[in-house]
Amino acid sequence: MNKSALFLLVVIFLPLPALAQEDATEESEQGTVDQIIVVAHRQPRMTSEVAGTVTVIGSEQMERDMVVDMSNLVRYEPGVEVDGGGTRFGFNGFRIRGIGGNRTAIVIDNVPAADRFSIGSFADTGRGLMELGLADRVEILRGPASTLYGSKALGGVVSVTMLDVDDVLTDTRRGSRINTIGATDSNRLRLTAATAARRDAQSLLLAAAGQRAGEVDVAGRPDDTPLDDLDRRQAAVMLRGGTETANGRLRLTLDGLRETRDSDLKAILGHERFAATTELLGDDRRHQWRMLLDHHFDTTGPIDRGHWRLWHKRSDTRQESFERRALASGPIELYRRFEFQQDHTGLGADLESDIEAFQWRHRLGYGFELTRAELTSLRDALQTDLVSGQSSNVVLGERFPLRDFPKSRVTELGIYIHDEIRLWRGGPTISPGLRFEYYDMAVVGDPLFESAFPNATTTDLSTTAWLPKLGLLWPLGDAMELFAQYARGFRAPPFEDVNIGLEIPMFNIRAIANPDLEPERGRTTEAGLRWRGDNTLAELAIFRNDYRDFIQTRAPIGFDPASGFIQFQSINRDSVRIEGGEMRLRQSLPANLTAELAGEWSRGKDRITGRALPEVSPPRLIAELSWLAPSERWETRVVLSAVRGQRQLDDEQGETLFSPPGHATVDLMARWFPRHDLTVGFGLFNLADRQYWRHANVIGRNPDDPLLPLLADPGRSVMTSVRWDI
Secondary structure, eight states, rough: OHHHHHHHHHHHHTTTTSSOOOOEEEEOOOOOOOOEETTTTTTEEEEGGGOEEEEEEHHHHHHTOOOOSSHHHHTTTTTTTEEEBTTBEEEEEEETBBBBBGGGEEEEETTEOOOOOOTTTSOOOOOOOOOGEEEEEEEEEEEEEEHOOOTSSSEEEEEEEEHHHHHSSSSSEEEEEEEEETTTTTTTTEEEEEEEETTTTTEEEEEEEEEEEEOOOTTTTOOOOOOOEEEEEEEEEEEEEEEETTTTTEEEEEEEEEEEEEEEEEETTSSSSGGTOOOOEEEEEEEEEEEEEEEEEEOTTTBEEEEEEEEEEEEEEEEEEEEEEEEEEEEOEEEEEEEEEEEEEEEEEEEEEEEEEETEEEEEEEEEEEEEEEEEEEEEEEEEEEETTOSOOOOOOOSSOOOOOOOOEEEEEEEEEEHHHHHHHTEEEEEEEEEEEEEEEOOOOHHHHHHHOOTTTOOEEEEEEEEEEEEEEEEOOSSSSEEEEEEEEOOOOOOOHSSOOOOEGGGGGEEEOOTTTTOEEEEEEEEEEEESSSSSSEEEEEEEEEEEEEEEEEEEHHHHHHHEEEEEEEEEEEEEEEEEEEEEEEEEEETEEEEEEEEEEEEEEEETTTBEEEEEOOOOEEEEEEEEEESSSSSEEEEEEEOOOOOOOEEESSOOOOOOOOEEEEEEEEEEEEETTTEEEEEETTTTOOOOGGGGSSSSSSSSTTGGGGGGGGGGGEEEEEEEOO
16 A cells, blocks of 8 residues: 555544444443443443453444445454355354454354354355344454353454344334345345334334345456356344343344355366366355343342343255366266254353452352254265266265264353452452363264264363453543453364364375364453543554464375375464554544544464464554534545555465455445434445455465455445335
């Protein structure tokens, strides 16, 4: 990006102290603004009471940013990205401060989202994220958070809160909402409708969302790179009923999601293993449903407030691939099918008591979560000779059907306690916490896996961990506080890394299990400063995250002369470090103008080899200028996003990886409020039609990867939205 433009931008905005989003805020006597946050303590807190960095993105901010999917959600959020799944598969989860995949916990109404599993080029489940049209609020907690959220919260937590009755009611008894949004970046169109009613102590919400999209219209696609065709459809429905009891609100939620993705992949044809392939089609389906019973209650004996939940959910993924190799010496057709099923049941409670002890005031939080997941995968394939018409279930030396890991059952139990101790009135608050985590993975009897891999070594795995944290919050006046925290993170070895059974004789490739895998562990040290003025808000945080025994999935471990296979195995990487800083500024200006600035800087390296980590994003700066008309009928925003070019990256074998170049983009958004119940939005994105890549979408790609042009972000695009509250 242009260094002079960046310098000028910093000079303009440096005098403007300020903050982030303003959803769910509360005004104090001094007129400052403080957000309400739940994810940091599993109970409501104001931002000024949290020793850590949390971002809140509420429904108002989603509407302002014209959010359609998870990528749009964090479009202007430093330190957070969404991992891409190429041109065929969907999003794979959030990446927080360089840590992504299943290492970042995603909870929806406090219920964990499904894990991701992928293997080869034809199977990738994604993370099963809920349709955003039904989400009312998202909170993002940065850094290891295993003390409160257990395994999988090594990188942080993304907490999604779904729509509730109060979000839709337009008076005391009933209300409805219709929202539609469309975009030219991939011919997207989404329609969301919700209706709610309340009578006495009873309430009911019915909401549904549906969307359709095609392939992304990327900028700068070379003429010789064919476009992959994609047809994406998604539908979600939610029914939520509640009743007010003498001791709080009891809710029952039923929701479901259905997603289909039909693809015609053309860009990789003629390259490497697809050199003889003339046609490659994908037909992917995912169904997900959930039942949740939860209860938010007030004082019960020694408990001042609390929340318990009981749930069961199921996620089914089926992905089919059709490949025609007409250019092969013996032309063939290949049919592949991948199935993955997760059944997940859990019970949890988060409780809180206010007590006085040892002349100190304590805000004591405690709770538990017990979950059990049953996981099953299946791969099948059929090869047909186009000359003779004969078919076989042996493909590339693999005999189908088979499983890549045996049927598994995973049981997790976490018990935690967390305290907030105010040392004196107006003085510092320390917040120690501790969690005991138990993880047990058991192999269920599986004749299909045993027959496919008779020599594979499988094992049950049990591990425990004690996960402490310590926070410090020190008020520096009525509108400023200093915060610092130290926390430990933990992630148990995943089932697919411990008991993998992949073997492809045609390519002399074998992946072997590793029953000796150690859990991943992390620790974070973070400090920051927050300030809230009448017209100004500011936040600055610096952090250092150290991880050891990082698991590298299916790493090459060398040639086995006894079998003649090149072997792969999931192994522990000794030590990695990620450090950096984030800042947010906001300033109200004359003439109804508001200026905002947000930025991030981070770097990561393998502390043993000194190699830079490809997973860590380059520095980014986001600047915004918004104007609200005196009549409050119009709002206009201009947003500049600038990213520095990624440094040269190499993989573990020293091979050069693709490093996204730096870029700067400008977006223009506006909203019109013709009536109190009607909002019309308009957005023009990537005004200069620049070709650029989001870092998380191309991690680990080679510079000559034929898919790279199609993984760039959309070129110039238009988005419109209409919301009507009835």
